[in-house]
Amino acid sequence: MKQFKHIGAYGLIIKDEQILLIKKLGGPYSGKLDLPGGTIEWGETPKETLIRELNEEVGINVKEYELFDANSVTFEWVHKEELECGHHLGIFYKINRYEGEIIENIDINEKNDDSLGAKYYKISDLKKSELSSIANLEIEKLGYNLKD
Secondary structure, three states: OEEEEEEEEEEEOEEOOEEEEEEEOOOOOOOOEEOOEEEOOOOOOHHHHHHHHHHHHHOOEEEEEEEEEEEEEEEEEEEOOEEEEEEEEEEEEEEEEEEOOOOOOOOOOOOOOOEEEEEEEEHHHOEHHHEOHHHHHHHHHOOOOOEO
């Protein structure tokens, strides 16, 4: 089975028992809700990735943040009719302050190739099956119990 690794930086934005999530367009989490963020590009620090990705996927400018966690999950998915095993490592930041408005519907373009936009979701209404495995992990680390 083919194996691959993915390393990214992600933002946790919580407001009034709601969390900001994006709807994924492609990849192993296609159709799922996920944390905003993404791949650390060559020469980029995780903090630079966080700021760039949240601007591209959500439309905001991150102003204050703090490291929350670094963790990983493994998963299997079918890609081009072949079963692959992925190892997804994430560096997670709590976003304490940002400027700008959340873009609920965002165009797919050269900067944003996998987010269909973002919105706040009531955490108590979320089901594990609706979320990426990495989002499940971090929401539970925040102390929330998700529905099956």
